Amino acid sequence: MFESPRTHEENVRFECAGVAVIRHTIHKRGLLLPAYTNTPKLVYVEQGRGIQGAVFPGCPETFQSSGQFSRDGSQSSEDQHQKVPQVREGEVVALPSGVADWFYNNGDSPLVLVQLLDTSNPANQLDQDFRNFFLAGNPQRELQSQRSSYQRDQFEGQRGRQDEDESRRHQQDRNRNVFGGFDEQILAEAFNINTRLARSMRNEKDNRGIIVRAEHELQVVSPHQSREEEEREIEYRGGPGGRFNGIEETFCTARLKHNINDPERADFFNPLAGRLTTVNSLNLPILRSVQLSVERGVLYPNAMMSPHWNMNAHSIIYITRGNGRIQIVGDNGQTIFDGEVREGQVVTAPQSFAVVKKAGSQGFEWVSFKTNDNAQVSQLAGRVSTIRGLPVEVVANSFQISREDARRLKNNREEVSVFSPSQSGRSGEIA
Amino acid sequence: MFESPRTHEENVRFECAGVAVIRHTIHKRGLLLPAYTNTPKLVYVEQGRGIQGAVFPGCPETFQSSGQFSRDGSQSSEDQHQKVPQVREGEVVALPSGVADWFYNNGDSPLVLVQLLDTSNPANQLDQDFRNFFLAGNPQRELQSQRSSYQRDQFEGQRGRQDEDESRRHQQDRNRNVFGGFDEQILAEAFNINTRLARSMRNEKDNRGIIVRAEHELQVVSPHQSREEEEREIEYRGGPGGRFNGIEETFCTARLKHNINDPERADFFNPLAGRLTTVNSLNLPILRSVQLSVERGVLYPNAMMSPHWNMNAHSIIYITRGNGRIQIVGDNGQTIFDGEVREGQVVTAPQSFAVVKKAGSQGFEWVSFKTNDNAQVSQLAGRVSTIRGLPVEVVANSFQISREDARRLKNNREEVSVFSPSQSGRSGEIA
């Protein structure tokens, strides 16, 4: 999904990265239907706010929703379910492979989500296709168009963004939710319901797509552990494979989200240039099982990132604001990408390839998804760079330059990671 | 190896699972010849009893066999070797990749073994073929027919069982034990034996197959650590790569087997429906290195398992008794398998795909091999299900049903995992 690719080589890179990027725009009162995938997911909340549910098997239902909209208003209308945290702009949510999740926009402006799905992740034992298993709805139209437009992006590199609710198109193939493939009688028996209701689960005549508008606003209040729930837990056996088997300890109480937008949390901050913030398994431990991490970058106008390479990960760069120039260089010194990019576009920097980003006149902001839970970067310029780590005589002999020039190469840029615009003008003729 | 496949798609699933299933029937006094493979193995003892040896490099020979059948009867006829545990019906034996093992039937009825070989396991660095390296015999006929009939199962989905001792057929290809590929002189020198004996190791004129009948009954008595053995150990250097290097600590004393048939060990037990027992790395730690686990299920007549999906593993289901119906549903809601299955058949449920099992009139029993040492399941119905974890309003809006119906969907089935037949008859019209 390179913007304006120069050769088809770039698409190979993207394919090689083994990931998919999907953007959802959920309008007010919109519900992104519950689904799970064969891959872990990272979700960046680009805009808006909402609530988000992730259902982990065996975790207790410790949240309750009020029943104020129920028709009878009785006590029985109270409902218990798993926790439903608020999410808001600038947060990253991590979802392990196979966990069903849903999002609901309870704000006033659109909720925009950018999802990374890592099909090459060791957690995926299926093939390299990304597969979405919807638990409800009738995803035939949207899911298909979503996948095909994703593939178009991948193989033709044409579009840089996908808005789910803009892509309702003609599609012949039948795609259904997972209940659609089960026998009605078996569903009725499994849920101990009548066949009319079992038929409803298949949503066969549902034309709403994968994001539906809630008839009434969803009400969720703060959590409390009910006595009934506590008592129920006693019944379960604690044996292996049962309810208390490690998954629960790991996931039921695990934090799934982290704010990556807060300037106070930046790992590198340069008042003249911008900032860089990382969420990895050290500050969001669930990422250890997901084996992904995220970097958030903000460059002020004309500032730049140190040229660098990703040592142990691919980097999938989604531009969230502004414009800039990205160059990516391969192992033969070939430039595999060189272009102006802007908000909503995606560029992949494969592992080991050298990358540089330079902000345009409006500044430049992005989120980079990385295919390692503790992704490492090696910088080429600046105070913690590879060049700085080489003896001056190695630099001089390598480049056939004088020791004075070698010292300039090593020492002229004292900043780390985030570089201010060259003090001496565009050409930097100060040395 | 799907029974009565509907499309060739199913074989792809099986191939994708990257496993092989082989069934051996060893008659009284039969010896399954020593061999190792390029994959880890799980062996389920379906029937009978026997002894089993697994030879770990560097582990001490702490068992001895009596010499009562030796011709001279002298003291020197005592023999020391590695431990040789008894195995019996209902046990699972775990064998790491590259460990040579053998089985011997010292009971009175046939010893029936069902082996899972995981070629996709990270421990296998070769290609996706399963390769058996026999240390003795002349496996040309059987090994070949075994592999070809396995491939037939895989690619044509015709047969659901393979009895090794029924498959003695014509085969032109030469397959030999590993000694067959070495030069006779080199073997003689390595073992410090004469060339006549070296030639015997190659077993070139052996027509007995991979399961041979022992001339005399094998005698193995209880273990004791000989003084000589203890003294020998002192000679070895304890350095890295040597005898005391972690493998030994891990494997020499490790338990390799676990009874999965004992109702007392069930993780879920429902007196009206059946039981479910899991062996994973939490109760059989060797599985951490093998990265596989096993589930044993027993359903009473007409009971069913909660519809569910495997979150982090493929599930290779071998039916051990009775009959039932299995449905498997893919990511587009397509039914990739829907059929009656019975004893001796194998069905693979790929990771993420939704599965339901319902017992027939004779009840239904199986063993599921799972490609993760701590395989996790997410249930769709019942008290610890995904649907139960969703807020009632999410359920109502997702399925376009009333809140009352949503509550029924969530709460009508209070059981966990193993469901009794619907109280209100086949159609379950009670809601």
Added chain:
Amino acid sequence: MFESPRTHEENVRFECAGVAVIRHTIHKRGLLLPAYTNTPKLVYVEQGRGIQGAVFPGCPETFQSSGQFSRDGSQSSEDQHQKVPQVREGEVVALPSGVADWFYNNGDSPLVLVQLLDTSNPANQLDQDFRNFFLAGNPQRELQSQRSSYQRDQFEGQRGRQDEDESRRHQQDRNRNVFGGFDEQILAEAFNINTRLARSMRNEKDNRGIIVRAEHELQVVSPHQSREEEEREIEYRGGPGGRFNGIEETFCTARLKHNINDPERADFFNPLAGRLTTVNSLNLPILRSVQLSVERGVLYPNAMMSPHWNMNAHSIIYITRGNGRIQIVGDNGQTIFDGEVREGQVVTAPQSFAVVKKAGSQGFEWVSFKTNDNAQVSQLAGRVSTIRGLPVEVVANSFQISREDARRLKNNREEVSVFSPSQSGRSGEIA
């Protein structure tokens, strides 16, 4: 890269092993230019001595080089850089994926390096090509010829050695260092230098190849931590992704090398036969992240190694001295390699395949790179062998031999791993 292959099957084995082997000969004052790869590397110093730098991002520059050859002689000519250890014949150096390294020959005789690059390593997320990213020079000629001659070795099995400095040949393709792919203006700005110097970094007219001769000898003195350096460290933020984030703790102080040639460190030593020494993650912990290990073998004339198989690794055998015979046997008992090998040749024994090595009249020495950080071998003959671990009755019944012969098979060879020539002459007719 099998010597004198018998079938093209053998090349498949090598390809299957997913590794590349490259030999560099660096003459006096030669500098192998700084570069990184998409794979971890193991380097065996076959001959000579030199200094070696590995630049880890974020590690402090705690070494200094004297400025005695600088033209001005001022204080400012002192230089700080990352540590630069001495390496010498018999040492193994481990380099994680993505770390830039260089070598310099500061001795009087050639420095000969044998590098293993593991493209199948989990640390490599790119495809199975080995990619070298040079930070300087103009590697067009040599890098290309290196890769093509590697491929020739791989697919035609013709040559057993590659001397980098012998392979300066015509090549049309443009290969450049990574700076060659960046815009000059951007480089100038990133390093805060003028465009003339930025142009020099691209080394476009450099014809020196990847090993260059230093104009002056490189001077490196012993390490000291400068006060300035200590003060600088305070500035950095300790947050995740930043400078103090685990990589540093792991790598900055990690030992990267180990002497594998010292007879005192042998794991197995037999005064009549030779010795075997292993470097794995237990004695060189960095190998845990590199997931490779090394075995060094020395056989006296006519001695042999126990026939064995590699349980959890491929073994890439590089012969360092002498001559000998190697046989490798596959799962059907087929001999996939049987030949005389000598100094400078490479043979790959795939995981699980049985191998035997026998020294010729001049003795036989090798280094085996193994694709597991704790590679395990299972021996077929000798005191800790698989055959020894089997009960004598299993051996007798398996090979259809008498118990007396079975006892001979088990017990006639009392040595471990490294076997002396058969006491009773070539045919070993003593049993």
